[in-house]
Amino acid sequence: MKTSDIRLIQKNLSEEGLYTGQTDGKRGPQTDKAVNAALSDRSQDLPDEWSEWPEKRKAVAYLQLICKDNDIDPGPIDGFYGPRTEDAANDLRVLQSTGTLPRPFADIEPVIANPHNFPIERKANLDTFYGKPCDIPLVKVPCPWTLRLDWDLGSTTDKITIHKKLADSLGHILEEAFSYYGPDGIRKHGLDRYGGSYNCRKKRGSMTSWSTHAWAIAIDWYPSKNKLKWRSDQASLAHPDLDFWWELWEKEGWFSLGRSENRDWMHVQGTRR
Structure with a gap:
């Protein structure tokens, strides 16, 4: 997961009122705590064992969820950062900065x-x-x-x-x-x-x-x-x-x-x- 992805996570957590730290792209205890709170509110959208995942995987799962919330397909909400999730995060970044999704290269x-x-x-x-x-x-x-x-x-x-x-x-x-x-x-x-x-x-x-x-x-x-x-x-x-x-x-x-x-x-x- 890239620094820009963590900034995206922090920005959306702030908008949800769950994070008050800096949007610095560094995933620390404050970011992890906010991610856990966000996922707890969305447990119905997650696999049963999500709470046992490492903190990094939880952060990826939150990233996948906010992509899905914006009608961008990140693949399964599984906390794994593969090419599909990376592409979805890139699209979300463009959407939130410009108001429109990038045109698919195809x-x-x-x-x-x-x-x-x-x-x-x-x-x-x-x-x-x-x-x-x-x-x-x-x-x-x-x-x-x-x-x-x-x-x-x-x-x-x-x-x-x-x-x-x-x-x-x-x-x-x-x-x-x-x-x-x-x-x-x-x-x-x-x-x-x-x-x-x-x-x-x-x-x-x-x-x-x-x-x-x-x-x-x-x-x-x-x-x-x-x-x-x-x-x-x-x-x-x-x-x-x-x-x-x-x-x-x-x-x-x-x-x-x-x-x-x-x-x-x-x-x-x-x-x-």
């Missing part, structure tokens, strides 16, 4: 198109289509809105450095996005929070494989709210309001790791998988 259907015949993401294919990594023709494509570097919001740019073969496609996507969302929508959804494009580097964690950024065929958007391992229930760019944004890229043949693999929602690239 409901996201990427557009399959490749009008520019982008290659499959293999080095030989990329070398043939784009050239050698770090030795490719670069152009600066104007962006209709001001981009702020996500890690240094005081640094701005109005151009994206990209491979020459992607310039027209990128320019079309940016113009369409600005026309649809407007300045307020761009800022609201963090589309002005820029994570970079061309970068002559290897893939994270690899000493041999080149990142698609080294061919200048990838762009990162709003990295701080769309981290590498975040799924659709965490990533801001997975919001349904951004479907149009992603469909613009997909109709041009670009590939979104988030929309296709539910990871790295910041990243889009001019390749196929």
Whole structure:
């Protein structure tokens, strides 16, 4: 069970009037006492032997109960913290912070198109289509809105450095996005929070494989709210309001790791998988 799960437990115990301690994510005697009181009031929803469980298992059972109370299925109320309970807790956290449940990833259907015949993401294919990594023709494509570097919001740019073969496609996507969302929508959804494009580097964690950024065929958007391992229930760019944004890229043949693999929602690239 994660620290964030314990905070969720403490928050709900406080709302029930059973806990007056800090919402600090630390399961101590005060939290355990409140959990026991809450479960005693719900004994009809628990297995007969629940009172004999270890305190951690009781805490998980309470977490499962509050998920169920919010029409989120955690699986059996058994006090075991498996993937189903973890997913339910994540959904509950989003519900209580935003007022709505996250959209299931299974409901996201990427557009399959490749009008520019982008290659499959293999080095030989990329070398043939784009050239050698770090030795490719670069152009600066104007962006209709001001981009702020996500890690240094005081640094701005109005151009994206990209491979020459992607310039027209990128320019079309940016113009369409600005026309649809407007300045307020761009800022609201963090589309002005820029994570970079061309970068002559290897893939994270690899000493041999080149990142698609080294061919200048990838762009990162709003990295701080769309981290590498975040799924659709965490990533801001997975919001349904951004479907149009992603469909613009997909109709041009670009590939979104988030929309296709539910990871790295910041990243889009001019390749196929």
